[in-house]
Amino acid sequence: MKSKILNALLVGTFSVASTAVVAGDQDASVSSALNAAQAATGNVDSRTIVVKAPRGKVDTAVFGKRPFMRSPVLSPDGSKIAVMMTKDGVDNLGYIDVTKPGSAPVFFAQAEEFREAGDRTIGSWRFVGNRTIVFTVLSREILGGSRSDVRRLVSYDLETKKVSPLAWDGAGGDGATLLFIDDENEKLLVERDVLKDMKYSPNPEVVEVEVRTGKVKTIMRPNVEVGSWLVDGKGVVRAGVGGDGDSGKQRLMYRSDANGTMKTVANEADSTFTGTQIIPDIFLDEPDMAYATSNKDGYRKVYKVNLKTMQIVGEPIFGVKGYDVGGLISNEQRNNLAGVSYTSTRDRTRWFDPRLAEVQKLMDEDFGKGNAQIISTNDGDTKILLYVAKVNEPGGYYLFDTETGNLNLLGWYHPVLKDYEMNPMDSIRYKASDGMEIEAVVTYPRHRPHRKNLPVIVMPHGGPFGVRDQEEFGFFPWHQAMAELGYVVIQPNYRGSGGYGKEFVKEGRKPNGYGLRMQDDLNDVLTWFGQSGLIDPKRACIMGWSYGGYATARGAQRDPDKWKCAIAGAGVYDFPMMKAYDTRAFGDFGANFQATSNDLIGISSARNTDGPWSPILIVAGLRDARIPIEQSRTLVSRLKGSGKKEGVDFRYVEQPKGTHNLPYEDVHIEWLKEAEAWAERFNPAYIASDPDKAPPVSVTLASK
Structure with missing residues (x-):
């Protein structure tokens, strides 16, 4: 018997928001934009959609704008959607009532990023029942004389419009980790640090919280060996994980049921930092069995594991040739596997749930394989939120009703570029x-x-270990911004990057990896792609942020003959200084995660400022909590001390509102515009010998 979904396709009753022509500008007003999107809903078969792109050059600043809509989440009954939307460059958290087409979203919190003590912003959000949205508030505070980030839970009642703190009394630095959600009874299990005698304990407790009344009950008291707790699908605390920052040992404690005693089943250090320990993801109804991932055979795969013996049972449940799997997605009951996310050349999901697998298949047929991702469903999976985008377009969010077959545009991801193919x-x-x-x-x-x-422009990613680039428009589409100017942009997943198996990561972690062989991988881009004829290796710049900022400065210092310019943001430039900082923050073992070289001075660009350098742009956020501003200031000071001239050999831009995450539109746009100007100055995209001697005429794409 065919499903209603398939029947809807066969009789052609899909209702798709009309995206066939993109001729005008999207209104910046959140309510106007949403109303326009909903009002546009027509009866257009999605297979007839034609996507256009602007003919002229899009201004670089457009790529720095905040997403218009992101991370929508359905309520259990599918009637409402909690979502973050941007108005005038500021994020606003609210909800949309999908039972009232054309109605404006209701907002109840702004989410500007924190910078100073007392500032707050919003992290994640979701429904608890159909009446309450629970969201995470993060704040920056001065605790014990040092800057710390604090997390708390807040509830918003859709009926009373009341905003209430949840489980704040007695909470330590982190009071906002959701372990279990009971939608029917509107209760939460929350893991939180404990404040005792005016001191924060590093060992968390588990409390039950009633979101309607705010009542708190202790479920699991702190254990000196546990830094995080794991819960099964019935809301029973089944395991605890703890680590020692100095020895590197990671302990797993486990019990078979609610009446058992936690016992240590594993306690080993992972000196390779490749995640060799097995941590249960989904507790099964079979006694002591769970689904987990392991890279024991080189690539991370999904296995069934006996948690009493820590033995893998049988063959892999799922793996991807040449790539690691990512996260496991549980079913509604949280007692079985619904899907597995992974990244090959882009994000993908392998669905084991037959209903969701059928939906994915149909969406692949309509939008192209991999272009539609299921991101949220209601109870029963009758309403499904999809993010639909090709790799080179921002795309948009769609709501699919499996009962009626209707597929309606909810809103675009980007406020200006919408579904333009870039x-x-x-x-x-x-x-x-x-x-x-x-x-x-x-x-x-x-x-x-x-x-x-x-x-x-070679653009190394941040991290560096365990992180990678993929084909996508992305939250920070710097590759698109620089390509729009006329450059080929190459983002190498150099050795040490994640997703390619543990041996690939270990190659980057060798003593000759960080700042040496990993740096060679970037240089080798110029050789290989130069021989292919795509690029002129003599017209190359390097650009990156965080580790990418480090690699950029290292390239400017070590290989100035290869790079006509360097554009570095939020980088580490003095590793002895940074390791001392990380040791205080993460312990002796944890501090080794970052740099693995035996010669920290040798790989530090700020310790080697004499001699020739590529002209370098240095950008840093004053409020960066991950990379202290002293790193950039030290590099600038030593460049000056070596006789380098500001404005000629280097330029330094310190962003007073900047953090490690480029939180504001103006901060993000400044980074991109500075990069554009620096690249144009030292490595113009268009020169007289090019067959196309002039860039295309710019077009204005702005919100109304």
């Missing part, structure tokens, strides 16, 4: 100089179709 992207594997194969994401400038001997 610069095309591809994943290409190149050979490093030592023979290792490296995957890189390449973004081609759409206005330069000849793709021959083009200027290039």
Whole structure:
């Protein structure tokens, strides 16, 4: 018997918001934009959708705008959607009543990023029952004389419009980790640090919280060996995980049921920092069995594990050739596997739930394989939220009703670019100089179709370990911004990057990896892609943020003959100074996660400022809580001490409102505009010898 979903497709009754023509500008007003999107809903078969792109060059500032809509979440009954939306560059948390088409969203909290003590912002959000939205509030405070980030839970009652703190009394630094949600009884299990005798305990407790009354009851008291708790699908605390920052040992404690005693079943250190320990993700109804991931065979796969013996049972449940799997997605009852997320060349999900697998198949057929992602469902999976986008477009969110077959546009991700297809992207594997194969994401400038001997910007990602780039428009579409200017942008997933198996990570963690062989992988981009004819390796700049900022400065210092310019943001430039900072924050073992070199001075660009450098732009946020501002100030001071001239050899931009996350539109746009100007000054995208001697005429794309 065919499902209603399939029947809807066969008889052509899909109702799709009309995205066939993108001719005008989207209204910046949240309510107007949403109303326009909903009012546009028509009966257009999604297979007839034609997407256009602006003919002229889009201004760089457009790529720095905040997302218009992000992370929508359905209520259990599917009648409402909690979502973050942007108005005038500021995030607002609210909800949409989908039973009232055309109605404006209701907002109840703004979410500007915190900078100073006392500032607050919003983290995650979700429904508890159909009447309450619970969200995380983060604040920056001065605790014990040092800057700390504090998390708390807040509830919003959709009927009374009341905003209430949840489980704040007695909570320590982190009082907002949701372990279990009981929608029917409107209760939560919350893991929180404990405040005792005016001191924060590093060992959390578990409390039950009634969201309607705010009543709190202790479920599990702190255990000196446990830093985080794990709960099964019935709301029973079944396991605890703890780690020692100095020895590196990670302990797993487990019990079979609510009446058992927690016992240690594993306690080992992972000196490779590749995540070799097994941690249960989904507790099964079978006694002592769970689903978990393990990279024991090189690549991370899904296994069934006996938690009493810590033995893997049977063959892998799921794996991806050449890539690690990511997170496990449980079913509604949280006692079985519904899906597995993973990243190959882009984010994907393998659904084991037959209903969701069928929906995914149909969406793949309509929008193209991998272009539609299921991001939220209601109870029973009758209402499904989808994020639909090709890799080079911001895309939008759609609400799919499996009972009626209606598929309606909820809103665009980007306030200006909407579903414009921008610069095309591809994943290409190149050979490093030592023979290792490296995957890189390449973004081609759409206005330069000849793709021959083009200027290039190599853009290493942050991290560096366990992180990677993929084909996507993304939250920070710097690759699109620079490609729009006329550069090929290459984002190499150099050794040490995540997703390619533990041996690939270990290659980056070797003593000759950080700042040396990993840096060579970036240089090898110029050799390989230069030989392919795509780029002119003599017209190359390097640009990155965080670790990417480090690699940029290291390239400017170590290999100035290769880079015509460098654009570094929020980087580490003095590793002895940074390791002392990390040791205080993460312990002796944890501090080794970042730099693995035996010569911290040798790989520190700020300790090697004499001699030639590529001209470098240095950008730093004054309120960066991860990389202290002293890192950038030290680099600038030592460049000056070595005779480098500001404005000639380097430029320093310190952003008073900046944090590590580029929180505001003006801060983000400043970073991109500074990068544009620096690249144009030292490595123009268009030169007289190019077959296309002038950039395309700019077009104005602005919200009304």
